[in-house]
Amino acid sequence: MTDRHSAAPDRLHSLPRYRQPHPREAASRHIVVMQSAAACASFAGELQQPLVLNEQNSNFGARLHQVLGSATVGSHLYIMGDEAFVWRIHAQARAAGMEDDEIDITRSIVGQRLVYCVHCGLTQVCGPEPLMTCVRCRVGLEVREHFSRRLGAYLGVCTNPDQPFAGVRP
Amino acid sequence: MSRALKVRVSAAKMLTPVVRELTLEPCTGPLPGFSAGSHVQVHLPGNARNAYSLTSDPSDSLHYRIAVRLQEASRGGSHYLHRHVEVGDTLQISPPANLFALHSTASLHILIAGGIGITPFMAHIAELERRQANFELHYLYRPGLSDAYVQPLQQRLGSRLHTYSCRPDLSKILRDRPLGSHVYTCGPQPLIDAVQQQAKALGWPRVRVHWEAFKGATPGQAFDLQLLRSGQRLRVGADQSLLEALESAGLQIPNLCRGGVCGQCVTRHVRGEIEHRDSFLSPSEQAEFLMPCVSRGCGPCVSLDL
Numbered sequence: 001m002t003d004r005h006s007a008a009p010d011r012l013h014s015l016p017r018y019r020q021p022h023p024r025e026a027a028s029r030h031i032v033v034m035q036s037a038a039a040c041a042s043f044a045g046e047l048q049q050p051l052v053l054n055e056q057n058s059n060f061g062a063r064l065h066q067v068l069g070s071a072t073v074g075s076h077l078y079i080m081g082d083e084a085f086v087w088r089i090h091a092q093a094r095a096a097g098m099e100d101d102e103i104d105i106t107r108s109i110v111g112q113r114l115v116y117c118v119h120c121g122l123t124q125v126c127g128p129e130p131l132m133t134c135v136r137c138r139v140g141l142e143v144r145e146h147f148s149r150r151l152g153a154y155l156g157v158c159t160n161p162d163q164p165f166a167g168v169r170p
Numbered sequence: 171m172s173r174a175l176k177v178r179v180s181a182a183k184m185l186t187p188v189v190r191e192l193t194l195e196p197c198t199g200p201l202p203g204f205s206a207g208s209h210v211q212v213h214l215p216g217n218a219r220n221a222y223s224l225t226s227d228p229s230d231s232l233h234y235r236i237a238v239r240l241q242e243a244s245r246g247g248s249h250y251l252h253r254h255v256e257v258g259d260t261l262q263i264s265p266p267a268n269l270f271a272l273h274s275t276a277s278l279h280i281l282i283a284g285g286i287g288i289t290p291f292m293a294h295i296a297e298l299e300r301r302q303a304n305f306e307l308h309y310l311y312r313p314g315l316s317d318a319y320v321q322p323l324q325q326r327l328g329s330r331l332h333t334y335s336c337r338p339d340l341s342k343i344l345r346d347r348p349l350g351s352h353v354y355t356c357g358p359q360p361l362i363d364a365v366q367q368q369a370k371a372l373g374w375p376r377v378r379v380h381w382e383a384f385k386g387a388t389p390g391q392a393f394d395l396q397l398l399r400s401g402q403r404l405r406v407g408a409d410q411s412l413l414e415a416l417e418s419a420g421l422q423i424p425n426l427c428r429g430g431v432c433g434q435c436v437t438r439h440v441r442g443e444i445e446h447r448d449s450f451l452s453p454s455e456q457a458e459f460l461m462p463c464v465s466r467g468c469g470p471c472v473s474l475d476l
Contacts (some may be wrong), residue, residue: 028373073347074373097350099275101375 014082014146021104023047027076031067034108035081035090041106044078055085068096076107077103082111084125087152089136114153115143119164131159139164174213174262175201177234180460182257185237185318187284190252191225194234195337197260204228204266205298207290207382210236212251212426213262217418219427220247220386223264223356225292225319229300235264237318239286245389267426268290270356270382272297277350279305280343282365284357285316290382291356292319293325294410308343310334337361340368353379383414383449385429386464387411390445393467395475397421399442412472421476423462428462442472 022048023030030050034040037054044050053064077093079086086105093103115126120137132141134156138165141156148155158164181193191402195201206228226235241248241391255261271292272279277390279298281291288309290449298305305326306360313316313335326462332338344353344365353374355365363383369379395404407414416423430448439460448461466472 024373026370026373070348071349073344073349073351073378075349075371097275097348099375099377101377 011082016087016147016149018105018107021078021106024076024104027102028074029071029076031071031075031077033064033077033079035085036109039081039085039106039108041078041080041108044080047078048052050078055081066094068098071096071098075102078105078106079103079107082109083107083113084152085109087114087149091150091152114151114152115141115156116148116153117141117156119158123151148170173222175199177263179255179257179261180233182255183266186315186464188240188315189237189318189452190240191235191237191318192251192255193226194236194261194263195232197236202265204232204234204293205268205271206293207270207272208266208268208293209270209290209427210234210266212236212247212263213264214247216386217414218245218247218410219264219414221384223270223293223382225289227296228293229296234266236416237286237292239316241262242402243388245300245387247386266332269427270354270380272353272354273378273380273407273450275350278303278348278352279303280347280351280353281305281307282310282343282353282354282355282357282361284297284310284361285312286318287355287357287361288319288386289340289356289384291337291354291359294354295323296397306330306332308332308334308338309310310357311334317345317369337364340364344368345354352378352380356382356384359383359385367392382394383431385398387414387428388399388447388464388465393442393469394471395467396441396473397474398469399476406466411464412460412466416462416476425463428463430461432463435463438475440465443469444472 022043029045032044032052033051035055042159090103112125114123116123117134118137119139121135126132130143134141140159142159144155144157146155177194178197180195182190185191204224209221209223211217211221222236224234225237226233234435238248238251240252273412283291355362362383366379389409391409393406396408404415404419406412413423423435426432432452433450436459443462445466446456446463449459451459
């Protein structure tokens with residue numbers, strides 16, 4: 001009875017908020033997943049015997065799958081990288097049964113992010129620019145400051161409502 | 171607040187020397203549906219109300235069942251339900267409310283019951299079986315005294331049931347559990363405290379730990395009550411809770427658990443010494459608010475912003 005989830009008003013906002021991550025001393029196992037060595041945040045050095053996975057290493061996907069599948073309650077996950085990377089790993093960890101409170105995200109690289117096209121439903125990797133063209137339906141999209149934690153993506157809506165078909169019309 | 175329901179006691183039986191099960195059927199119309207883990211408040215003589223978990227299968231819309239443990243040092247509610255209520259009698263109950271629901275995305279449910287704390291788990295087990303969910307029950311009881319339902323559970327659950335006649339090693343139960351595990355505990359406060367401490371020590375976050383205490387109001391000293399907005403003065407008797415005194419005077423205060431945990435009845439106090447007995451407010455919040463379902467004045471008079 002006592003779950004006071006409402007004590008997290010910051011989650012109601014339309015943009016992701018990145019709190020300052022820090023080592024979770026209560027955790028019994030620390031798992032660090034980084035996009036590259038350059039993405040590694042400085043606090044990672046303070047962790048007690050962390051298990052480190054680097055996307056640049058071979059077998060990264062299979063190892064991540066294996067680590068999440070065999071992890072036990074008490075594990076804490078630290079994800080470091082650009083927005084597209086951290087939210088992709090976040091979704092995988094949630095699907096494996098991790099709770100939000102067991103995951104810390106560090107957006108340590110300014111790089112790519114995910115955008116969801118409201119026209120064709122494709123989630124795609126993009127840069128930071130506010131205007132883009134959907135790679136599948138070719139509609140010109142404006143990326144709104146509206147983020148889905150479930151999809152890990154920003155909402156892309158039609159830039160010009162008078163031209164909802166952009167370059168190609170089927 | 172929802173209106174009270176009138177129900178008739180259609181069956182009663184002693185499950186153990188101190189636990190009496192009552193089956194309730196509606197006097198008119200259908201009973202409201204409920205989710206596993208729900209409780210109802212049973213209205214008792216003297217404007218008191220006690221909360222009891224529904225032990226029946228949530229898919230059974232014809233009956234509610236509760237199991238009442240006789241409490242020696244109590245204000246008489248359990249005594250009344252054990253010694254005075256008979257089959258055919260009618261009772262007033264509040265509609266079901268749930269403060270102890272199953273977590274929707276858990277993939278393993280670990281249930282830890284102490285004594286009469288088995289009651290909400292009876293409904294949980296029916297629901298988990300229907301969902302074909304992965305669960306296990308750890309049941310701590312005093313044989314021959316507080317072991318309600320243990321025989322049917324043994325037949326029903328087989329190896330998923332673990333029984334104990336003294337406090338189990340909680341670190342064994344909680345260590346090395348897969349992601350997706352959630353633990354639920356109901357029973358005496360020391361058991362709940364121990365589960366919370368052990369979970370914390372093993373790095374479990376709070377969102378994975380669910381608990382329900384079933385303590386109700388306990389007696390204290392009598393005191394006077396001043397209601398600043400209405401100008402009323404009331405007397406709270408030694409056996410009465412502050413909430414019951416307010417209700418006797420015709421005030422409607424939102425409430426669900428009547429045990430100091432849900433936070434519904436929070437009220438601002440202005441003057442007078444308070445003995446806080448709730449598990450909801452932080453110490454800084456208690457400086458301004460109190461939970462009238464369990465907390466009371468410990469001086470001659472308390473003033474409330476009502």
